[in-house]
Amino acid sequence: MKKNTINPSKQNECIFDLLPEASPTLQTEFKKQQPIKQETSIINTQDQTDKYGFKSQKELKQKNDPKTLNARIQKWRITIDLFDKQEKPDKKLLKNRTRKGIPDGFRNLAWPYLAGVPQAKIDSIIYLKCGKYEEFLKSQEFNFEHQIRLDVLRTFPDNVNFQDQTVLSESLVNVLKALSVAISDMGYCQGLNFLTAALIMVTNDENAFWILFRLMTKYNQAEKYKNPSSLLREFFILDCLINQYYPTTAKILKKNNIDLFYFATEWFITLFASTLPIDLFYRVFEIFLLEGEKTLFRCALAIIHFKEQKLIQLQNNFEISLRHLKSLDDFFTIDNDQFINVMFNKFKFSRQLIQQLEEKYKKQKKK
Numbered sequence: 001m002k003k004n005t006i007n008p009s010k011q012n013e014c015i016f017d018l019l020p021e022a023s024p025t026l027q028t029e030f031k032k033q034q035p036i037k038q039e040t041s042i043i044n045t046q047d048q049t050d051k052y053g054f055k056s057q058k059e060l061k062q063k064n065d066p067k068t069l070n071a072r073i074q075k076w077r078i079t080i081d082l083f084d085k086q087e088k089p090d091k092k093l094l095k096n097r098t099r100k101g102i103p104d105g106f107r108n109l110a111w112p113y114l115a116g117v118p119q120a121k122i123d124s125i126i127y128l129k130c131g132k133y134e135e136f137l138k139s140q141e142f143n144f145e146h147q148i149r150l151d152v153l154r155t156f157p158d159n160v161n162f163q164d165q166t167v168l169s170e171s172l173v174n175v176l177k178a179l180s181v182a183i184s185d186m187g188y189c190q191g192l193n194f195l196t197a198a199l200i201m202v203t204n205d206e207n208a209f210w211i212l213f214r215l216m217t218k219y220n221q222a223e224k225y226k227n228p229s230s231l232l233r234e235f236f237i238l239d240c241l242i243n244q245y246y247p248t249t250a251k252i253l254k255k256n257n258i259d260l261f262y263f264a265t266e267w268f269i270t271l272f273a274s275t276l277p278i279d280l281f282y283r284v285f286e287i288f289l290l291e292g293e294k295t296l297f298r299c300a301l302a303i304i305h306f307k308e309q310k311l312i313q314l315q316n317n318f319e320i321s322l323r324h325l326k327s328l329d330d331f332f333t334i335d336n337d338q339f340i341n342v343m344f345n346k347f348k349f350s351r352q353l354i355q356q357l358e359e360k361y362k363k364q365k366k367k
Helices: 066-084 091-100 104-115 117-128 133-138 145-152 167-182 192-200 205-217 222-226 228-245 247-255 261-269 278-291 294-314 318-326 336-345 351-366
Strands: none
Touching: 066 091, 066 104, 091 278, 104 117, 104 205, 104 278, 117 205, 133 167, 133 205, 145 167, 145 192, 167 192, 167 205, 192 205, 192 278, 205 222, 222 228, 222 261, 228 247, 228 261, 228 294, 228 351, 247 294, 261 294, 261 318, 278 294, 278 336, 294 318, 294 336, 294 351
C-alpha cells in the first residue's frame, strides 16, 4: 500500500456544488421506516441510560410533535431517494432540512452523502492506491494500538458502550487504526477518539472511517492534529467574533486571563463531540458537513451566548469561570432547536468575514 497521503485541499466551506453521487450499494433499509407516535430523546435517572448508552444523571427532554417528526421522515425519505438516483436536491431545501435535524434512522444514510464519502473513496484509490476500509484495517503499518486502547477507556467514561471490551470499543479501535494508516503523516492523536466514538454510535465502522477520512482531507481537519499550533488561527477568529458579539464576555475573559486555549481547544479538536450533549452534537455536526467551517464558529458563539449571564455573575473568579465554560450543564436545560436557532438567527456573518479574519491573522503572524 502506498504510504503517501492526500494533500488537504482548501477547506470545504460549503459542498452544495460538490454533492457526491450516490453509491448504488448504500443500504436504504430505513426508507420503509414506519411513522412514529412520539419521540423523547433522553429521559435519564441515576439507574438508566439514554438511547446512546450514557449514564448521565441529568434529565433532558426533547419532545417533538409526532406529525412534525413523521413529516420530516417523509421528506428525508425523498431526499435519500434523490441521492440514490444520483440527483442533487435543491440547495435551499437541503440546507433547511438539515438545519431542522435529520431523523435518527436516516443519519446513517445521509451523513455519507453530505460528507462526500463516494468522492473520498475515489481520492483514496487515486492517491493511496487503496479504496477499501478492510485493506487499511489489515495493514501491518500500524504503531498506535497501545495508545488507542488506553484512550478508548477514557472515551465517554459515562457511556456503557465504551467500558472494557465491548463491541463498540473494538469498533472504535478498528476505525482509529484504519484512519492512522490511511493518513500516515497524521497517525493517531488524542481527541479523535471522541469524534470517532460519536460517529460509530450512529453509523457503521466503514461509514465512520470514510466520513473521518473526508473530514481530515477535504475539510482540512487533519492539520489540527498534525500541527496543534494551527488552532491559533481558530482562536484568533473566535476571539474577534466574541469581541464583536459579546464584548462583555471578552472583557471578562481578558480581565481574568482566561485564554481561549483553556476551553476552546477541546471544542475544535473534537468538533464539539465532547462538549455538547450527544443529540445536540449530532445536529451541529450534520450542519457542519453541509455548510462547512462557519458552523463551528456559530456553535462556539452559541455556547458563549448561553454562558454569558453566569460569567457576568462570576466576574473575577478564574477557576469557577473556567469550569463554567467547560461544563455541559447549561445545555441540559435548553431545547436543541433553541440552540440551533441562536446559531443561525443571531450570527449572520459570512464566509467572507472568516476569510478576512484569517488574512488579518496571517498578517499579524508575520509581524
